[in-house]
Amino acid sequence: MKLNESLVKEASSASQDELENLTTKKARKLYEMSREVSKEIHLKKSFTRLSISEYGILYTSLEFTHRIEHILLRSFTSRFPTFTIIIESKGKRACYIGKKGKETEEVKAPLRQVLKNLESRLEKDSFLQGLWKGEELWENYYSSQYIKERRNLKLLKKNMPKKFLQHNSAEQRTWKRSRDLRDYF
């Protein structure tokens, strides 16, 4: 849904009662808009995968429909206060850098360059050395959780939007791989 700036402006002067009365067209439209934004925030929190740099940086590159980069970054910095987080917005060609207690920095540069710049100022993080990084373990774990007798692709499609499936290759591979001819008979 396209953001209706005039409607948002109108909403800021509307009373609480007006906004809560969903029988009116205006309140309904605003409610739907707010739902769209919170849905994107929720989905991004759920399906975003972070990559780990040896220098204690967690980074990812995403496409956004709404202006939620700061909200997402805040959620990750509060979850990982000891790490620096970088979120690249593909559409804006900008990177948002955040760390708990510091103000968010917006840099108009590609992720690789921002990462390189930051890493040159940091030392390797020994904590991250021993941890498992990569997709193999996840792929194995993901496959192990499926109960064949309960197969319900309709529910999967309802819960997991296709565009997120594209970003999560482990799920996509497992999903495709586990379908064979026997499933159709």
Next chain:
Amino acid sequence: MSITQKVSILGEAGKWDVCASSNSLRKVKTQDRIGNPSSSGICHSFTEDGRCISLFKVLMTNNCSFDCKYCQNSTSCSGPKAMLEPEELAKAFMGLYIQNYVEGLFLSSGVLGNPDKTTEKMLECVKLLRSKYKFQGYIHFKILPGTSRELIKQADELADRLSINIEAPSKSRLSELSSVKDYKIDILRRQAWIKNMKVQSGQTTQMVVGASDETDHEILKMADWEYQNMKLKRAYYSAFTPVPKTLLHFRNKTPLEREHRLYNVDFMMRKYGIKLKEFKPILNEENNLPRGDPKAHLAKQHFSEPVDINQASYDELIRVPGIGPRSAFRLIRLRKKSQAITKPSQLEPMGVVMKRAAPFLKVNGHIQRKVSDFAKA
């Protein structure tokens, strides 16, 4: 055996536990940490069966000395066995958590020798996570039947949620499934201990539906008793699926619709405050819930005629199929502001599912006509 192989075996062995909730109200103050518990459920992925993956759900080991007839880890089952060392498990979990693959840890285990020995190993892993790895996110800790009070207390201090599976609705039903577990001593007594502990997200339990010949009424009665007496946060129901090589491999699988109906009624008992006795009239001769939506059956029983949307009380509104607590609340709020619903089209935006609600509602004096009305005419 590599860690990925172990996770594959132990993930597969642990997938039958259905609890996927990661809600916790615990507040974390320190900034020298990794992770935080969240107050709303986030699913990081979905499997082909449509179930959410939010937790890293593995067993410490799938070696088990119990003989539960429905379980793939029981003594009677041969198959690949594995065991994760606490450090191994902690490292694998932290890697997944930091990359945002999972929301927390769900740690369970087969009973290797005696429950205390196995629980000590599980606790070792959780302690490692909380101290060495400074993990402050969500942990669901499974209590094994027969675990000592001292170890449960330790688990209570470290985990967000504890659970012990009752598996069956009564002592006699459990004895049909396992000869080792004592329903009252090994399970209910442990639940009573947990009830008096401070565990942040409370305790949950799970029942296997259809592994013995139990009725829906027996299951719901037990769940209701647990909610009243054990301060249970939630009961989970898992439709029985025959697993090859188990002693119940010959038994028919329980239809998923049965599990779904039980969840429906459970939800209405917990969230709507509807008493179990109200469901008794809709049960069939075998004391099972009839086919179809239990709420629709309940509504047919409850309402002799459609209710006026502008006059019905909250308790009446939530009994109408297609109206949940949130939409009922919105309708009442609207009424308090002296605004009335005058046409059915105003109800959809309030969250009412008109397809299901229409036969039970009267809007502005009008009711939905039935085919039988025309037949009479």
